[in-house]
Amino acid sequence: MSPAAGTPWSDPVAAPSRDAGADPASRIDTSKPHTARIYDYWIGGKQNFPADREVAEKVAEAMPAVPMIARANRAFLGRAVRYAAQQGVKQFLDIGAGLPAAGNTHEVAQSVHPDASVVYVDNDPLVTVHGRALLADEDRTRVFEGDLRDPKAILTHPDVTALIDFDRPVALLLVAVLHFFPDADDPAGVIAALTENLAPGSHLVISHAGSDLLPRDQDKLQIYQKAAEGAARDHARITAFFEGFDLIDPGLVRVPLWHPTEEPPADIDQYWMYGGVGRKR
Template identity: 45%
Template sequence: MQRPDWAPETIDVERPSVARMYDYYLGGSHNFAADRAAAQAMMAAVPEAPLMAQANRAFLRRAVQFLTGAGVRQFLDIGSGIPTVGNVHEIAQRHAPDSRVVYVDVDPVAVAHSREILAGNDGATVVQEDFRHPDRILAHPDVRAALDLTRPVAVLIVAVLHFVPDDDRPAELLRALRDALPAGSYLVLSQASDDGRSDAERAEAQRVYQRTDSPLSVRSRAQLTTFFDGFELVEPGVVWVPQWRPETPESAENAERAVFLGGVGRLGG
């Protein structure tokens, strides 16, 4: 949440950050002791956590490859976190060097880190904002400078929505974004789901994330599907992320163990 101009903000690395925990799941070292401790607690409760992060990251890669293949050259990655291996601009610009990417994250450390990594890349930039303020994101001068909102944009909100409780009205936030996009734009969503999980696993995961700055809001496939309201889902719809356009049939096996559901929607018209 954007603080009022006068309110203090401290950078507390003693408090686990979901962005850095995610980096740890992916095998990165862009994290601090508190992040690792929280991630390890999560892995004790849900041993597949690293697998989930990897599967989700692989989904992001396949989705961006699909989008560049579909001709999209503008990407708005909201909740981008620590821009660790295989981030959007690397994938997109490898396929289409003229791709422009704007990363948005609320975590100031993630933003500072992104800024360092993106220095010298004219096609990619980072903005510190919260998904909960789509109006501010869309009005941000750096977003306006990088993206032409009269041409198709792919909005990526990957592994973020489970940190957005229903009280924050995610469907309305997504609608605000959708209303700013021209036809031919895309929406990529993935989020943790507790479909098929035991009660004990749910409770433990909640307990771990309660200590971070972002408690969990898991959702069902039906709920995630409603978030694509106004978009046409591309094949195969909302599925466990390994099942979304897998590269090999084997990689889609035991897909529900990935915990993440994901999908890609296209704005028609």
């Protein structure tokens, strides 16, 4: 989503025009920086342009931890998807997916189950236009423009109903999205609506900026609070989003610490993003 397209920061850069009558492609201006493309640059993607790279470098200079967190969050996504697939899940609903890049959900899931179905949802027309073009030949993968605040519209969208059978387990991915939604948007209610009818054995994957992980240094704290602008929440409040799900060990932890495949970084305190996976009872 934009800015919640998996981005761990939300400085106001130019977004596409929201002219409802315009063709989606006409709403994309590559001469201006865009949050989804900046995130894409940080994680090593190729769907970015000079304006995006310029801002990405400036942000990285001011806040060196942000690109590291973006990459760690991306790696967490891959490990979580692989874990769910290895538990037998073959259906994935990725909301706030961001631009397709190497190691995306469908690539990981289909490396375990070639017949896995993946539906990407994002509220950013740039993401959906790029996604449809890049995934045009993927018959088990769809992408469409939708808003997390309208869960019913997402669950009943033709692309979802075509590929997702809610009588079987589904992995619902809300990765680096919820911290862009203040309490007034009732994120807990949105999650409840999305998960109410998921079959037992379904998985819920969440990563979220942790307010209790932000650095105590006051100068850095102001920068990090802006980076997590929206609604950074503490461990207890994020854990509450898993109501009805059993958290998989090691629970809700800093993203590099969830089922790591390599030694955790020495500067682990710099990673102010929590990640966890739950299994529906």
